[in-house]
Amino acid sequence: MTTIVLKDVTKSFKDHPIINGVNLTIEGNACTALVGPSGCGKSTLLRLICGLEEPTTGEIYVDGSCVNRLPPVARGIAMVFQSYALYPHMTVFDNMAFALKIAGCSKTDIARRVQHAAKTLKVDHLLDRTPKQLSGGQRQRVAIGRAIVRHPKAFLFDEPLSNLDAALRLQMRYELARLKAELNTTMVYVTHDQGEAMTLADTIVIMREGAIEQQGTPLELYRSPKNLFVASFIGSPTMNFLHAIIVAWQDDQHLNIRLRSGETLVVQVPYEALKWKESLLEEGSELTVGIRPENLTEASSRRKQAGTHLKGRVSLVENLGHEAYVYVSLPVGEHVKVRLTGNCNYAIGRDISLFLRSEDCHIFDSNGEAMRGLKEIPLC
């Protein structure tokens, strides 16, 4: 059970800051995903943990001891590279055995460990081939195998699936999940694909511009994104955002707001907790209302539902068979995506009335900070 702790870590390349003071605890025996857009510093953070880069300031601890000055191998951490980084002139067996040979393991021990890893990863029939003779998925497995044989304290994965095609990526994602359960070791996984992070990770760390935006379990991030950035990053398709203004405080728990389209809704916001940024909470202040595509439904014409209705026109339909993503243009120039199931025959240009419940809405102040989470939503 290896815990990795990063304390005030910064990294600059020639005065160009990449990591701006990261404090992070990576729990043992769990998979932590570092996610963020390209250039947010997630891969650099992984390389810092691995020891391929040295932090400009700050400390990195593995199991409580500072490893800043230790070379990669002394940290007992294995890394799987995005490009696999297999040695092209060695066979699969030698690729997996190389680190063990260097470490001075006995021949029988090496053979046993490589065979075991190869079986686990279903590459035991490929041991005599060179990387050239393997497909992308097989190379990926060998790269993982090379990490496994060392029995490291922790695994680092740098976008391991991004070089694979879509079908193979899903399959490898499933196998990584299986492997994660089997190995039960600390894993750090870098990806820009929030779907991968949601399905594989126990904890997700969202990064932007070299700093951590939010850290939590996948569902925590999904339900209670701390700000607009996290809200727009997690979830596919992305959350819809609508402009609104504060009409009045009903009481210290409830806020009356008006959408740009004129509809009003009452949202529960704990005023006490937000008092410190009073100026943002005055009447007339701008807000952003976030609503996920699956929380919008087509308003039933037969029965009247209590809540807010949005009227718009279908502008695009992505029909996936079992469900459809319907893009609706609202008269005020805003657009929303709706996930609809069942009968998915929506003609483009058709008028549609959407229904939303105020308890499903994420409310962000004019700085983009969330004013409440949605923890109380029951799991479906």
Next chain:
Amino acid sequence: MQQHSSLSKTAWLFMTPCLLVLFVVAAWPLLRTFMLSLTNARLEDITHAQWIGSANFRDLFVDAEWWGAVTNTLLFAAFSVPCEAILGLMIALVLHKTFKGRGLLRAAVLVPWAIPTIVSARMWGWMLHDVYGIINELLVRLGAIAAPLPWTASPTLSFVTIVLVDVWKTTPFMALLLLAGLQALPQDCFEAALVDGVSRKRIFFRITMPLLRPTLIIALIFRTLDALRVFDLVYILSSGDSNTETMSIYARRHFVDYANVGYGSAAAVCLFFVVALVTVFYINMGRRNILGDA
């Protein structure tokens, strides 16, 4: 089918200028040399040559001077090419690192290669002159040698001198080829090796060298062929000295000085076959690497 044949007609049409040029500058001179080598042609009157079969070759094969030239050429290649490869690799490894002034150093390293051989050979000839040369002067003043050395006159020493000057001149070429090879190597492999805990020495022998082998073999082929054909450097540094005479100098001597075109051509043909043989050997040795890793 018709389309295919018209396509191939077009292809031949496009190839014609290239084939013509190749025929004029390569195939025809080669063929002519082969033909001349079987005659008793003289430089004064090539047109009235008589067919004498393999007589030139028979004479050549019993000429001790010819075998001396063959030995000299092979020795020259055997000493200069490995020296250039090792030095070139060392320089390439240094230039591959990032440091201040690397661009300038890369350019500076190329200077010996950029100077025409005839100029650099003459320059070294002066510097190594046994009476007026600066090298002898410096070495004597430093006390490294007691008396001036006959750098280009003594049989063994002149051979060493020729190899050293060739190494000076050609190492940059080797370094440049190997540097290009080094820069094309996959960087992530080296990072993976660091994570695997491989020491720098082992990284060099187990990863850098095997991956660089195809480039190294190509560089060796280039250099060996050049070394076997060596002419200008030896001709200028120790002209007329049979102790350092190479195959091409031997061929030129008989062809031009003795005006014996037939015999000189026979020597040239033999040189051609030696070079061809060595090339075949190298390509066979490197086939797995060059073709395998392409």
